[in-house]
Amino acid sequence: MTLSLSQVLSSHQDQLLNHWLHDLSQAAADSGLNPAHPELMEPLRALFWAIIAQLNQEPAQQPNQTPSQASAHAPDQPAPLASERSEQQAALKTELQQLIAKQARLQRNLSDTLGFLLHLKHLVLKALLAAEAHDPTDRSILWLDHCFEQIARQAFDSALAERDRYISEQSLSIMELSTPVLRLWHQILLLPLVGVIDTGRARQVTDHLLEAIAKYEARVTVIDLTGVPIIDTSVAQHIMKTVDAARLLGSRVVLTGISPEGAQTLTKLGIRFGDVISRASLRAGIAEALLITGKRISAMDGGAR
Amino acid sequence: MNEPASIERLPIRTHNDIVTARHAAREHSARLGFGRAYQTRLATAVSELTRNVIQYVGEGSCLIEDQVDAQGCSIRVTVEDHGPGIPDLALAMADGFSTSGGLGAGLPGTRRLVDQFQISSEPGLTRIVISIHKAP
Ligand SMILES: Nc1ncnc2c1ncn2[C@@H]1O[C@H](COP(=O)(O)OP(=O)(O)OP(=O)(O)O)[C@@H](O)[C@H]1O
Ligand SMILES: [Mg+2]
Numbered sequence: 001m002t003l004s005l006s007q008v009l010s011s012h013q014d015q016l017l018n019h020w021l022h023d024l025s026q027a028a029a030d031s032g033l034n035p036a037h038p039e040l041m042e043p044l045r046a047l048f049w050a051i052i053a054q055l056n057q058e059p060a061q062q063p064n065q066t067p068s069q070a071s072a073h074a075p076d077q078p079a080p081l082a083s084e085r086s087e088q089q090a091a092l093k094t095e096l097q098q099l100i101a102k103q104a105r106l107q108r109n110l111s112d113t114l115g116f117l118l119h120l121k122h123l124v125l126k127a128l129l130a131a132e133a134h135d136p137t138d139r140s141i142l143w144l145d146h147c148f149e150q151i152a153r154q155a156f157d158s159a160l161a162e163r164d165r166y167i168s169e170q171s172l173s174i175m176e177l178s179t180p181v182l183r184l185w186h187q188i189l190l191l192p193l194v195g196v197i198d199t200g201r202a203r204q205v206t207d208h209l210l211e212a213i214a215k216y217e218a219r220v221t222v223i224d225l226t227g228v229p230i231i232d233t234s235v236a237q238h239i240m241k242t243v244d245a246a247r248l249l250g251s252r253v254v255l256t257g258i259s260p261e262g263a264q265t266l267t268k269l270g271i272r273f274g275d276v277i278s279r280a281s282l283r284a285g286i287a288e289a290l291l292i293t294g295k296r297i298s299a300m301d302g303g304a305r
Numbered sequence: 306m307n308e309p310a311s312i313e314r315l316p317i318r319t320h321n322d323i324v325t326a327r328h329a330a331r332e333h334s335a336r337l338g339f340g341r342a343y344q345t346r347l348a349t350a351v352s353e354l355t356r357n358v359i360q361y362v363g364e365g366s367c368l369i370e371d372q373v374d375a376q377g378c379s380i381r382v383t384v385e386d387h388g389p390g391i392p393d394l395a396l397a398m399a400d401g402f403s404t405s406g407g408l409g410a411g412l413p414g415t416r417r418l419v420d421q422f423q424i425s426s427e428p429g430l431t432r433i434v435i436s437i438h439k440a441p
Binding site: 196198229230231232233234236237259260261262264265268269270271 | 320324327341342344345346348349352353356400407408410411413414417418
């Protein structure tokens with residue numbers, strides 16, 4: 001008589017696990033496998049048990065049914081409850097995600113991970129064929145195929161999700177980097193604007209600035225535009241809004257770094273920044289800010305008189 | 306001395322295309338020897354016109370043509386789109402008129418930034434042609 005997949009698994013699982021981990025840690029160059037990093041052994045072990053649990057869900061034997069058609073009832077062996085099945089699937093997914101996140105941190109490719117998984121499939125298949133030598137059941141093999149196909153697809157999804165997360169994290173940190181609000185001196189903030197100011201960034205800049213003004217009780221904010229290549233009407237409007245918001249919180253604004261040609265262009269466009277103080281250089285702007293807060297920079301020997 | 310004119314056609318579909326177009330305008334004017342003030346004015350004008358395309362239509366094109374001859378050199382930029390058109394040109398060209406809560410300075414400001422400015426608009430075709438000149 002033939003043995004079911006779960007019967008084969010239950011008598012071979014420890015051996016399979018050892019065999020698998022051994023192969024992965026010692027992978028030879030010609031095997032097409034990249035050796036697994038020692039840090040992976042624990043996640044791989046956890047994943048192994050999740051996969052075994054999944055494989056054990058093989059629908060009970062019923063002639064003329066493909067695995068996906070096989071339904072819940074079977075005479076000799078009660079089929080697993082649906083809730084139990086989805087729980088196992090979720091566990092498998094979690095283990096996969098953890099493995100893939102770890103692989104990503106180790107700078108390994110998805111193809112390495114897929115190689116590990118397919119190697120396990122190979123080992124299980126070999127065990128199955130050896131145990132059923134005289135009458136291998138196609139159904140078990142189909143089920144095995146089906147499971148590993150799903151696992152591979154899930155691995156793929158997890159890897160994509162991991163990459164998406166990484167990318168959005170990076171663009172967020174670039175955004176943060178590009179809108180620093182610096183505390184220049186007691187009650188004086190410096191906001192150096194660099195690059196393209198679109199609506200999204202303008203809002204972020206304003207949010208950051210307002211937070212900082214409130215936190216440091218800033219009386220003056222120096223907004224430096226040296227790094228803004230083009231000040232068109234849209235950028236100008238964003239700056240005006242930022243200036244207004246800063247004013248509402250009680251901070252005066254000094255604009256610096258508008259180039260002579262930038263100033264000329266603004267005039268032609270018909271834009272005036274109201275009664276905002278504007279200074280050509282950052283240096284002059286800082287001097288102005290200090291003046292407003294009643295301080296000044298002077299030479300050391302001034303006090304030695 | 307008639308040099309072959311250099312022509313560049315840029316599609317305007319995303320915000321990044323605005324940056325690309327004004328960059329190209331600046332490069333063309335720098336290459337032909339226009340001063341920094343001119344370069345900035347042309348780049349800003351292109352920024353205004355292409356941003357209008359993105360903002361009010363969503364898609365259009367920007368054509369940059371260099372012309373060098375005995376009269377000097379010039380750069381002509383044509384920005385056009387196949388959007389709904391501007392119903393009242395006189396109003397749109399007035400300082401402070403905006404249907405989007407903007408400053409309403411884009412079109413009238415652009416006219417003051419360049420040496421020549423032509424605008425035509427009807428449903429299905431809005432075209433603005435601007436140019437800057439320099440004596441040899
Ligand atoms: N390509 C276009 N297609 C349709 N309508 C347009 C187009 N360009 C401009 N307009 C209309 O003309 C108005 C004036 O444009 P203009 O660029 O001068 O100001 P704005 O875009 O509203 O504000 P901003 O000062 O930020 O440019 C716009 O509000 C819009 O209604
Ligand atoms: Mg505009």
